[in-house]
Amino acid sequence: MRRKGGNWRQFEDDDESYDRVSKMKPREKKSSKASQLEEEFEVEEIKWFEKFPEGFAARVVEVHKRYAFVSPEPEEGQIKTRDVWLATIARKFLQAKREQRNFIVVGDRVLCTRTTEDNAGVVTDLPQCVMQLLSPRRNMIKRLDPHRRGMEHVLASNVDQLLIVASYVGPTVKWGLIDRYLVLAELQGIRPIIVLNKKDLLAHEKSEFQAECSANVEIYRSLGYQVYSVQANSPAAKKNIDIQELKMSLKGRVSMLSGHSGVGKSSLVNLFEPELVQAVEKNEDIFYKGRHTTSYASFIKLGTGGYVIDTPGIRSFVLQELSHRDLVYGFLDLRAFMDQCKYQGCRHLDEPGCAVKDAVERNEVALRRYQSYRGILQGTTGREGRVRDIEIDFDFEEQE
Ligand SMILES: Nc1nc2c(ncn2[C@@H]2O[C@H](COP(=O)(O)OP(=O)(O)OP(=O)(O)O)[C@@H](O)[C@H]2O)c(=O)[nH]1
Ligand SMILES: [Mg+2]
Ligand SMILES: [Zn+2]
Numbered sequence: 001m002r003r004k005g006g007n008w009r010q011f012e013d014d015d016e017s018y019d020r021v022s023k024m025k026p027r028e029k030k031s032s033k034a035s036q037l038e039e040e041f042e043v044e045e046i047k048w049f050e051k052f053p054e055g056f057a058a059r060v061v062e063v064h065k066r067y068a069f070v071s072p073e074p075e076e077g078q079i080k081t082r083d084v085w086l087a088t089i090a091r092k093f094l095q096a097k098r099e100q101r102n103f104i105v106v107g108d109r110v111l112c113t114r115t116t117e118d119n120a121g122v123v124t125d126l127p128q129c130v131m132q133l134l135s136p137r138r139n140m141i142k143r144l145d146p147h148r149r150g151m152e153h154v155l156a157s158n159v160d161q162l163l164i165v166a167s168y169v170g171p172t173v174k175w176g177l178i179d180r181y182l183v184l185a186e187l188q189g190i191r192p193i194i195v196l197n198k199k200d201l202l203a204h205e206k207s208e209f210q211a212e213c214s215a216n217v218e219i220y221r222s223l224g225y226q227v228y229s230v231q232a233n234s235p236a237a238k239k240n241i242d243i244q245e246l247k248m249s250l251k252g253r254v255s256m257l258s259g260h261s262g263v264g265k266s267s268l269v270n271l272f273e274p275e276l277v278q279a280v281e282k283n284e285d286i287f288y289k290g291r292h293t294t295s296y297a298s299f300i301k302l303g304t305g306g307y308v309i310d311t312p313g314i315r316s317f318v319l320q321e322l323s324h325r326d327l328v329y330g331f332l333d334l335r336a337f338m339d340q341c342k343y344q345g346c347r348h349l350d351e352p353g354c355a356v357k358d359a360v361e362r363n364e365v366a367l368r369r370y371q372s373y374r375g376i377l378q379g380t381t382g383r384e385g386r387v388r389d390i391e392i393d394f395d396f397e398e399q400e
Contacts, residue, residue, distance in 0.1 A: 037096035038103070043133045048111045052132050058085065060108040060131075061299035067120040068104055070112060070129065071299070077252075081275055081301040086126045087112055088119040101145065102154035106297045106309055107254065109135035109158065139188040141256055144318040152320050156256050156297060156309050161191045161249070163308075165259035165268065167198040168213060169205060174260075175216050179372040180319055181258060182225070183330030187322075193249065194220055194227045197264040200234065219366045223332045232267035247272050250306045256297075261313025269310050273303025278310055324348070324377055328356070331373050333365045349374065 048055065058070035059079045070087045073079045089097050089104065097103040104110070112129040119128065137157040145153035164181040166173040178194060185192035196217070202210060220227045226249070228242045237243055250272060257265040266278035278300070297311040322330070324347045328338045334348070334356050342353025348370075359365045374380075 034096040034099045037093050038100060041093050041096070041103075041134050042136055043111075045109070045111075045135050048133055052111055052113055055111045055113045055132060056129075058087070058110055058112045058129070058131075059299065060087075060104055060106055060110060062296050063104055063106055064296070067122070068131070069126075069298075070110060070131070073109065076109070079299070079301065079307065081299065081307075084126055085112070085129045086120055086122070086124050087129050087131050090130050090132050101148070102142075102152070104131065104134070105140075105154045105157050106299060107157040107159055107256075108137065111135075139190055141184065141188070141190070141258070142320060143184075143314070143316070144320055146316045146318070155258070155311065155314075158254065159190055159256045159309065160253040161193055161255040163193050163195055163255050163257045163265075163268075165195045165197060165257055165263050165265050167260075167263040168196055168202040170198060170201055171260050171262055173213070175368065176372050176375060177260075177317060178220075179331070179369065180317055180376065182332075183319060183322075183327065183376070186330040186332065187326060192225060193246070193255075194225055195246065195268065196227065196229045197232050197268065199229050199231045216368070219333075219369065230268075232264045232271060237271050243271055247302075247304055250302060250308060251304050252306050254299075254307045254309065256309040256311065258311055258317075259313060260315070263313065265313070266310055269300060269308055272308065274308070275301040275303070319376060322376075327373065327377055331369060333369055334359075334373055337365070347377065349377070 043051070045057070048057070057073050057076075059073040060068050061071050061079075061081065061084070062069040066088070068087045070085050071079050071081050072083055072085070087110070093103070110131045111133040112131055115128050115130050117128070119130065139158065140154045141156045141159060141162065142152045142154045145151040147153075162181060162185045164178055164185075166178060173196065182192050184190075196213070202213065217227050217229065228246050230240065230242050230246075231237060232243075234240070257269065259265055266280045269278045270280065295312055297309055300308050300310060302308060319327075325338070328334045328348060337355040337359045338348075340355035341348065341351065342355075343351055346354050346356075348354050348356040356365070356370070360367055360370045
């Protein structure tokens with residue numbers, strides 16, 4: 001499938017998930033001035049040059065508090081990452097931007113006009129421009145904002161693939177977190193790829209933990225997900241067959257890396273011939289210091305063609321509140337049974353005649369995955385200070 005005007009090779013598997021996203025989140029009509037401005041800012045690309053004939057299309061490659069960096073992208077998929085502009089938001093939208101944390105995010109496509117004014121108030125040699133219009137986002141990587149109650153925080157937009165990166169240990173893999181990323185990817189129509197790093201450290205772990213890891217890898221593979229088990233810091237990593245395969249699947253696409261700090265995201269990016277080599281923490285114990293090596297999500301061009309968005313590790317990844325229907329849809333294994341329950345509107349918790357629970361009992365669905373579903377639905381995952389459901393006995397300790 002090709003999108004109009006674009007060179008992207010796209011997530012081809014099914015269009016169903018795209019339709020679903022639009023059904024899932026109808027754009028809320030709010031009455032405040034800010035949201036009115038938000039709507040004015042978002043304009044279909046086809047109308048861009050009518051409004052600003054002198055403008056140019058660009059991709060947001062990094063976002064800071066008062067400005068962003070953008071690179072011209074005349075044709076979608078052809079981002080001139082070596083040509084970086086400092087961009088601010090058109091004055092009329094400033095108020096809305098102040099109220100809306102997600103006004104501009106990395107991955108956005110924007111219409112810019114060149115300016116000679118120094119709008120950002122910073123010393124820079126870069127050319128400057130003003131972001132006038134935003135292309136409607138094709139999809140969003142988002143979570144519940146850990147700092148603002150009930151609000152969503154969009155981490156990036158318009159991505160084709162989500163690389164869910166975890167390390168086996170140092171920090172220890174959290175299967176529940178991987179499940180949550182998978183739900184997000186499924187609902188947003190983004191292809192997920194799971195990368196388990198620090199394979200070298202697994203050998204020193206107890207055999208029970210090793211068995212738990214292989215069992216989970218097996219679960220994900222049986223669902224059709226690509227899972228790679230790698231050692232990003234090995235001197236021979238670039239020649240490793242899994243790394244090479246992974247590198248191939250990044251070709252011609254925009255892939256975002258996500259996962260906790262210290263799992264090795266930047267180490268991985270550096271194996272894919274990035275235009276800019278990423279900083280990697282020298283001290284392997286970085287995780288325990290609670291410090292981030294990568295501090296901004298940024299767009300990086302790869303030598304093989306394609307782009308990655310390297311991101312700072314996040315501590316909490318709580319999904320946006322979802323209906324049980326949407327949530328169960330995000331679990332591929334549960335989805336298969338969701339319409340076979342006795343009662344319409346079954347939440348698959350304690351209802352009689354629940355096909356999902358029956359499938360768990362027959363071992364057709366992994367208990368761990370089902371527990372993960374329950375945890376998310378009942379709001380017991382990834383939230384600090386919430387009383388945990390006693391039935392959920394596995395590790396869900398992402399905290400802010
Ligand atoms: N033992 C081992 N260490 C690794 C491996 N891959 C990366 N590391 C080390 O893990 C540490 C963290 O790696 P980074 O690539 O900086 O991690 P990151 O995910 O980018 O971290 P943030 O930018 O803070 O989010 C570094 O000291 C790496 O050298 C691996 O496969 N095995
Ligand atoms: Mg990093
Ligand atoms: Zn049910």
